[in-house]
Amino acid sequence: MSPGAVAITGMACICAPGSNLPECMGSVFRGERNFGAPMRFASGHAAAYPVFEVADDLALLETRNTPDISRTGRLSLKAAFEAIRGAGLDREFLCSKRVGVCMGTTVGCVMNNEAFYRAYLEKQYPNMADITRFLQSNPAAVVAREFDLTGPRQTIVNACSSSTDAISTGALWIRSGICDIVLAGGADELSHVAYNGFASLMITDSSPCKPFDRDRKGLNLGEGAAMIVLESEGLRRMRGRGARAFVLGFGASCDAYHPTAPHPDGRGLRRALKEAIASSGAEEREIAFVNAHGTGTQDNDRVESAVLNDMLPGVPFLSTKGYTGHTLGAAGAIEAVFTVACLERGRIPASAGFTSPDLRLPASPAGREMKIKGSVAISESLAFGGHNSVLVFGMGGDAT
């Protein structure tokens, strides 16, 4: 194991497949795809772009310190409750340690409440309730406040790689000794504004998304949250706690090429992948699979397929966005948690939506559920702004 490995002692997820991680994995391995028309807003587009929404309205979620928070804030808390419980931690213990919170989001940090703004434009002079809710809903602050955590808080807004970067940053804080524990993850709610944004870019599929498929037409949006409990080795051993997995390595880069499209040769992704594998200390033969970003857009899938074919030929890969939709700032964390959960099971599900290989792509994803060989797995994120982030995870172990 690499000397910089950081233990994962708890994980959580809420997204369209389920309201906790076991539910999500059960649904994914049954091949279910819970998409539909948006439930919380009306669309003025001629095409009805399907979305992957969380069924739970989260209104009954009890919060201790701030009752009026955004849906993204509630998704963050739901994930935090599950992750902390799963790690065998409680409030009292957390308060006695240096605990940081690092979250990724996109929608959750944008002051763009549409109802408020429409009222403002119509000279109705709206009150500040929506703005106050926004100011109380910074995802990292929401989680820290709920558990009275006094360590560093950081909300990363790197578009679609936000929570991949949040997990790597959390691991960095553990390695550098800043924190004993970091709650790292991401959350994003579905929003009409983002829905219109992706539709305007013409990268949204009007049917369920088909990552890496010949007939892919774009992405579907989703919502959700996921969280990982990262813990220092000293504390983990003191608690006698096994690790579910380890963050072994990380790589990141800027394409410095285009605001929304990836570099055509995958220049930045290659670098991020190379650095991630090198920093993990893993051998290529140990890599069981890659959880690709796999949005279902023409550009993303072409670049990822080419890079994976060049750098990790023969290593199985898949996209889980066919099960979750593209959850933007939460995507990296959801996919990281899925990656670890698949390592634990020793299997990966079929890459949902993939049925017909695209002969223009040099490599295709797993078309069916399969057993994996190897103790290491990779999760990739590519983001608007040309940012690439790659995490390498290793199989967990006992408390020693």
Add this chain to the structure above:
Amino acid sequence: MNLSIEGIGVVGGFGCGTDALVSALLSGQCTPEDVSVKTPEGPLNMAVFSAETSRLEEFVNKRALRRVDHFSKMAILGSYLALQDAGKLEEDRSRMGIIIATGYGAARTTYAFLDSFIADGDTFASPTTFSNSVHNAAVANVSMLLNITGPGLTVSQFEMSVASALLTARCWLEEGTVDSVLFGAVDEYCDILGYCWHRFFGDRATAAHDMDPFNFDLQSAVPGEGASFFLLSRGGGGSQYGSIKDVYLGMTDRYIETQDPGTIFFIGADGHKVCGANYKRFLSEHAPAACYTPLYGSLPAGMAFDIAIAALSIKSGEIFPSMPLKDERPGTDTAGRVLLPRTGPICCVKISNRGELGTVTLGL
């Protein structure tokens, strides 16, 4: 590990560049401009410290900026100025990372995107505006123009954005992820922000022209905008601006004093009454203090201006006169109204209304 400050680039209500900032620090003069704010009582004027980015054309062809918004322009200008100041405009940037801290992101473009579909319908949503509205658009634009191919990060933690992001910058350099970090903070004013100020602060929002940050019971904040950038590298010795010695992020009630004797505190009190009590408590145990917010205004990422002023103080060997240039307030021990010799470290302090605390300590 110390972070060496190799270059500084600033743009704000005081002007553009470190010379403009030093000039404002010495004169104590920085006049906000009046902008019109839509209110239930009709349009009202409100003072705002605005930033002007025309100097960007010294560095970038105008055509390359035609789709770049004000938020990104401020970040790009800050970046070029910092690299120029460091004498590193021409260097290879493949081992450079970029981190930007912001409270509200590209606020004007965020609402411009809403405008694009509210008037005429969802199908008229503007793709260009959407891609420029995301918080990391500034990192994207800076990395493209300067060919920075190391990692990029945008952090949004309201008033704690700067300290939080610096924590990660230090980790990157400590682990050797990069050789240098272009670190910056940027926030912009927009009409909606003006409206919100009026709704939150009533008449005080439109009456305030002279910020009075040491009067902790008075709402005197004037909105500001701007960018403050630094080129940071590993190590401590040699830089004219000194280095960042420590970054702390936590809560005021858990803060344990670790500062050297002789430390002076640059407080980020920016005229918000709701934060005033927290600063008052902090200053009862930490003095002497100086404050410079009346030169750049109130903005979430404002702490980065204090870091720039601290670095300039280290360079000059003197503490600039604290603002405002009038009588000291009872119960505070300010740095005075004249230039003072700098004797020890400088600790920049930002406290939120919820008691979150960020400190960044600089020294030689």
